[in-house]
Amino acid sequence: MTKKKKIIATASLAGCFGCHMSFLDIDERILNLIELVEFNKSPINDIKKFTKHCDIGIIEGGCCNDENVHVLKEFRKNCDILISLGECAIMGGLPAMRNGIPLKECLEEAYINGPTVKDVNPQKIIPFDPDIPKILNKVYPCHEIVKIDYFLPGCPPRADLIWNALYALVTGNELLIPYEVFKYD
Amino acid sequence: MGNTINAVIKKYNGDETRLMDILLDIQTELGYISDWTIEQISKALDIPAVEIIQTLSFYHFFHREPKGKYTIYLNDSVVSNFNGKDEVKKAFEEEAGIKFGQVTPDGLIGLFETSCIGMSDQEPAALINEQPFPSLTPEKAKKIIRMMKDGKSIEDIKGNKYGEGNNSHYLMRSLVNNNIQERGPVIFSDYTPGEAIKKIVKELSSTDIIEEIKKSYLRGRGGAGFPTGLKWEIARKAQGDIKYIFCNADEGEPGTFKDRVILTELPKLVFEGMVIAGYAVGAKYGILYLRNEYRYMRDYLEHVLQEMRDDGLLGKFIGGKKGFDFDIRIQCGAGAYVCGEESALIESAEGKRGEPRDRPPFPVESGYLNKPTVVNNVETFCTAVKIILYGSEWYNRMGTKESRGTKVLSVSGDCERPGIYEVEWGFSVNDILRKAGAKTHEILAVQVGGPSGSCISEKEFGRVLAYEDLATGGSLIIIGKKRNLIKDVVLNFQHFFMEESCGSCVPCRVLTVVYKKIIEKIVRGEGKSSDIENLQKWSVYMKNNRCGLGQTATNPTITAIKNFKYLFDESVKNNSESFNTSFNEDEAVKEYIEIFNKK
Numbered sequence: 001m002t003k004k005k006k007i008i009a010t011a012s013l014a015g016c017f018g019c020h021m022s023f024l025d026i027d028e029r030i031l032n033l034i035e036l037v038e039f040n041k042s043p044i045n046d047i048k049k050f051t052k053h054c055d056i057g058i059i060e061g062g063c064c065n066d067e068n069v070h071v072l073k074e075f076r077k078n079c080d081i082l083i084s085l086g087e088c089a090i091m092g093g094l095p096a097m098r099n100g101i102p103l104k105e106c107l108e109e110a111y112i113n114g115p116t117v118k119d120v121n122p123q124k125i126i127p128f129d130p131d132i133p134k135i136l137n138k139v140y141p142c143h144e145i146v147k148i149d150y151f152l153p154g155c156p157p158r159a160d161l162i163w164n165a166l167y168a169l170v171t172g173n174e175l176l177i178p179y180e181v182f183k184y185d
Numbered sequence: 186m187g188n189t190i191n192a193v194i195k196k197y198n199g200d201e202t203r204l205m206d207i208l209l210d211i212q213t214e215l216g217y218i219s220d221w222t223i224e225q226i227s228k229a230l231d232i233p234a235v236e237i238i239q240t241l242s243f244y245h246f247f248h249r250e251p252k253g254k255y256t257i258y259l260n261d262s263v264v265s266n267f268n269g270k271d272e273v274k275k276a277f278e279e280e281a282g283i284k285f286g287q288v289t290p291d292g293l294i295g296l297f298e299t300s301c302i303g304m305s306d307q308e309p310a311a312l313i314n315e316q317p318f319p320s321l322t323p324e325k326a327k328k329i330i331r332m333m334k335d336g337k338s339i340e341d342i343k344g345n346k347y348g349e350g351n352n353s354h355y356l357m358r359s360l361v362n363n364n365i366q367e368r369g370p371v372i373f374s375d376y377t378p379g380e381a382i383k384k385i386v387k388e389l390s391s392t393d394i395i396e397e398i399k400k401s402y403l404r405g406r407g408g409a410g411f412p413t414g415l416k417w418e419i420a421r422k423a424q425g426d427i428k429y430i431f432c433n434a435d436e437g438e439p440g441t442f443k444d445r446v447i448l449t450e451l452p453k454l455v456f457e458g459m460v461i462a463g464y465a466v467g468a469k470y471g472i473l474y475l476r477n478e479y480r481y482m483r484d485y486l487e488h489v490l491q492e493m494r495d496d497g498l499l500g501k502f503i504g505g506k507k508g509f510d511f512d513i514r515i516q517c518g519a520g521a522y523v524c525g526e527e528s529a530l531i532e533s534a535e536g537k538r539g540e541p542r543d544r545p546p547f548p549v550e551s552g553y554l555n556k557p558t559v560v561n562n563v564e565t566f567c568t569a570v571k572i573i574l575y576g577s578e579w580y581n582r583m584g585t586k587e588s589r590g591t592k593v594l595s596v597s598g599d600c601e602r603p604g605i606y607e608v609e610w611g612f613s614v615n616d617i618l619r620k621a622g623a624k625t626h627e628i629l630a631v632q633v634g635g636p637s638g639s640c641i642s643e644k645e646f647g648r649v650l651a652y653e654d655l656a657t658g659g660s661l662i663i664i665g666k667k668r669n670l671i672k673d674v675v676l677n678f679q680h681f682f683m684e685e686s687c688g689s690c691v692p693c694r695v696l697t698v699v700y701k702k703i704i705e706k707i708v709r710g711e712g713k714s715s716d717i718e719n720l721q722k723w724s725v726y727m728k729n730n731r732c733g734l735g736q737t738a739t740n741p742t743i744t745a746i747k748n749f750k751y752l753f754d755e756s757v758k759n760n761s762e763s764f765n766t767s768f769n770e771d772e773a774v775k776e777y778i779e780i781f782n783k784k
Contacts, residue, residue, distance in 0.1 A: 066774055076763050103776050128781045134774040145768045147715070 006055040006170045009079060010042040013068040014095045014139060015061025018156045019086040020044070023058075025159035033163075036170050041078075054079045056169060059148075062092040063140045065133035076146040081169070084148045085162070087155040089141065096139040103137055154184065187225060189214045194229045201230045202554065204240055204536030208247060209477075209517055217248040243538040243687070244519030245299065246477045253288045253295025255333045258312040259321075262301035262439045263632075263662060263677045264597045265308040269322070273309045274298075276323035280330035294333055300522060300681055301439035302478040305597035305662070306364045306604045314339050315480050317361050351449050356485040363446045364604025367620065369591040370583065371571050372564065373607050378453040379498045381570045385464055386504035389573070391421060394465040398569055401577035402589045407433055407525070407562035408634065408658030409733060413569065416559055420466045420549040423557035428468035430459050430511075431553065431560040435476040435530055437522035438635035439681060440660035443593040444563040445479055446605050451567060452489045453498075456513055458566025460503060461573055463511040466559055471513035474530050477520045486515055522685035526732045527560040528552075529687065540687045541732035564593055564659075584610035588651040592659055596621045599628065599665030614646045614655070623663050630670060630749065632662040636678035637737035639744035640670075670745060670752055672708045678741035679704050686738065692726040693735035699723070700739055711767035712757040721746055 012020055020043060026033065041050045057079030063069050076082060087093040098106045111117055111126045142148050152165055160181045168175035193210045197203040207226065212218055218241055227234040241247045246258075259265075259274055278284055281294045288295040304310035307319035316339055318329070332342045340358070347353035348362040365373060385394060399414030420428060432455060436444040448455060459471040475483065490513055493499040503509040521539045524530045528542035531553045552558025561569075568590060572580050584590050588610035594617065597603045601622030608617070614631055625646065632640050633650075634657040641648065641655075648655045664674055679701040688694045703720060706712050724739040746753055760766045 066770060069768075069770055069773075073764065104780050107780065126781075135777045136773040137776040138773075140768065140773075143765075145765055147713075147763045147765070 005036065005038045007040050007052060008037045008042070008056045008058065008166075009040045009050065009054045009075065010044060010058040011060065011071055011075060012043060013059060013061035013071060013089070013142075014064035015086065015088045015093070017043075017060070019060035019089075022154075022156035022159050023085075023162050026163045027159070029163055033166070036167075050074065050078045055081065056166075057082045058085050059083065059089050059142050060085050061088045062095060062142060063136060063145055064095050065135050067133035069136070069140075069145060072142055072145055081149045082142075082146065083150045083152060083165075084142045085152050086157055087153065089148075090143075090151050090153055092139040092141045093155065096141075099138040103135065107135070158182075186215060186222070190222060190225045191229060194226065199230055201232050201236075202535045204230075204237065205516065205519060205533060207536075208237075208241060209519060212247065216254070217251050219249070239538055240536060243540075244477075244521050245684075246520035251288065251292055251295075252297070254293050255339075256295045256297065256314060257329075258297050258299040258302070259285070260300075260302045260304065260308060260310045260312075261298040261677070261680075262305060262308065263674055264305040264440065264603075265301075265310065266673060266677060267598060267668065268308040270309040272323045273311075273321045273326045276326035277330060280327045294330065299478075299520070300685060301437065301441075303436055303442040303445045303476070304361065305440050305442055305595065305660075307362055308597075312478060313342070315477075316343060317359055317478075317481060318343070319361055351485070354485050356488050357449075357482060359481055361445070361449075363449060364602075365446060365450070366596070366602050366604040367606040367608060369593070369607030369609065371580070371591040371607065372447065372451070372454075372567050372593055374571070376451065376454055376570075378457060378493070379496060379504075381457055381573045382460060382498055382504045384573060385461060386506045386509065391465045391467065394461060394573060395421065397577050398465070398572060401572045401580045402587075403565065403568055403572060403580070404588070404652065405562055406564035406568065406592070406659070408438070408637075408656075410652050410656060413561065413565055416549055416561070417462060417465050419547075420468075420557045420559045423550050425557045427470070427554075427556045428466055429553045429556055429558040430462045430466065430468045430471040431527070431530065431534070431548075431558055432459055432471065432473045432563060432566055433525065433527065433530055433560050434479065434563050435474050435518055435525040436479075436563075437476060437525045437685075438637065438658060438660060439678070440597055440632065440635050440662040441595045441658060442597075443595045443605055443659050445482075447563050447567060447593065448475075448479065448482060448486065452486055453493060454567045454570055455563050456490065456493060456566075457498065458561075458568075458570045459513060460499065460511050461569055462559055462561065462566065464503075464509065466557075468557075468559070469510050469512070471511060472534060472553070473513060473515045474524070474534055475515055475517050476524075477518045480517050483515055483517065490515075521687070522681075523687040523732070523734055526734050529732065530560060531558060538687070540689045541734075543731060585649070585651045585653065587653040592650065592657070594650075594657075595660045596663070597661070598632075598663035599623060599668070600663045608650075610651045611649055613649050614641065614661070617650070617661060618646065618663065621661075621663065627665050627667075628663060629666045629668060630664040630674070630745075632664065632674065632741075633657050633660075635660045635662075636681060636741045637734060639740060640664075640674065640748060641744070642748040645748070670749055671704065671756065675741050675745045676701070676704045676708055679739075682738040682741070686735065690730040690732075690735055693730045693738055696723060696727060697738050700742055704742065706767055707753065707756050709767065710756060711760065711765075712753075713760050713762055713766070714754070714757050715762060717746060717750075717753050717757060 039045045041047045057075040084090045107126050112124045223237050285296045304319050309321045310319040352359045395418050403413040404410040434444050501510045516534045524533045524539040526541045529539040533539035548558045594606045683697040683701045686693045686697045724743045730736050
């Protein structure tokens, strides 16, 4: 008798995909994983839209624009359990370094005054179009927008931590976090 | 300027442990402590500038920049807010033309808020250049500012309607009222200064005194309730050539003001208690640690001390007895609630930041300047004098089994007769409400023992004030049904603890901020039921804090949730658990859209 597989979705918001890369670092254990779970919306299989309700949603990155917010809220609606994966999802991470700087200054630095752009944008254009996401006033960690059930820290979190956590969550076994898996120096 | 600094330092013999006094005196002279001043002090005392800055930056009444020729500190306590602080604040702002936290461009007036200044029975109150201005109204506030603009002196602005009793003494001339509503048989009974000293000189040894205090079961009146006789005995037996007696008059718990009244009306009783403690313990030096908010009493208290010296009740050969020497100095604080904790108080008196020490060793073994030190509350010393005069048997006839004698209560809030009540232990909260003229059916809650105590509901008004039931340091804030408990009380208290945490221990430093933010969120109507669960759950971490004040810094929230869960539930019931109501997408993208709209 085969048990019903758990369904997983993942997304990278204002992140660098580093957490997803670390996820892939579980190496051959991905074969064990595929025995236990099925993937729905995720960059790993390139499914763009939710096709069914999921058990677990894994979020990399915080929210820096309104599209991130929409995706995150969609995940909350479609997943029973949401996990913030990595520093950016948990605390905003590197993108949140802009939080102390007024948004206008950030945009001007990025598109007009920065050393790599100042000679190539003579018209001083800052992109603004209904089709591109609107930038938020600051970068928000995911739990400030929706309820997050679990937090897996790291930049990125180690593959072993991701694996152990997912395995424990899917099988209902105890989560093992030996020191090597949870140290950051 | 340099001369002023040198003169002050000389006055304290260049002793770096007197840094608090040095800074206070220099600030009184110069208005603030500039970087240049710090450098001068550093050179003169031969200590690094950073040591001066770390003390300076700890206390909120020290300034490193000019805070105005007239500096107004308006009380931000719960009762001040009940009684119309916001209107008074607005009047100050309008008339002065600046917001709170600012100084007028001409440097004349500075407006600031401060934690409870011990005037809860006559709010809203403010300290202006260290002088208390109680019972303010918007009209009075405007008049005060106008007089300042006219260049009137503080004495002129105060006028001459001084408070009753010693508040009118020529060295105090304060507008404060005592509001003693009930005089009990121990503290506020008849008293002739020096009688107890005469008695011990004639017939009692130090061990006799300790035995008598032990037999009286007197417990410390500051709140913790440690047996006084035992404390004195340990200090007596402690090794050390020099020992100290401290009187803790750093009454910072919001809603408490009894020590202010006792010090105003019965300073000799307090000092005589310290002398007796000195005799019992074998100490020759006493220090009264007076909170900065009560510094307006200092000249008067110094005068009282001199009177006692002149009468042979202080100094050398007290009561004519050879070898019975004891003298008292006054140490002023500079604004820090945590200095009410005895080891923090000692640190502060040594000229350092008022951060509590690790214990053991306890102050009775190693306290001020690492010498055995007894720290007792103002009321404890007073009680000890009466026990010595009339005996422990007399004392034991009053109160309950675990709590003998009387307690001086500071009653404030929504009642007709706020003020001081000296009652025997064993009265119920209901009894006190009745005495204070509070109508029970109009009362929502009573905050017993200040923010660090508990917020009780009507169901518990039958509980008895005593160590065996509802222990208290003596304050009752009565909260009427017209108040918004979470906003007006809990949030104010959590803000207080956030401001006053000394920052030494992580749980206190971090959670006081977190708690305040969550309560704010609930007040905004954006709270979730999991927020309430978290508030209840996380308070256990506060037990890891070093001092008792830090350990109780989430009490306002958890006791309010315990007794008024329905108010919290009501405020979060419409909010989704899955989505954070406090995040508003339209607000979050507004700034971005505005940048382009302007173009």
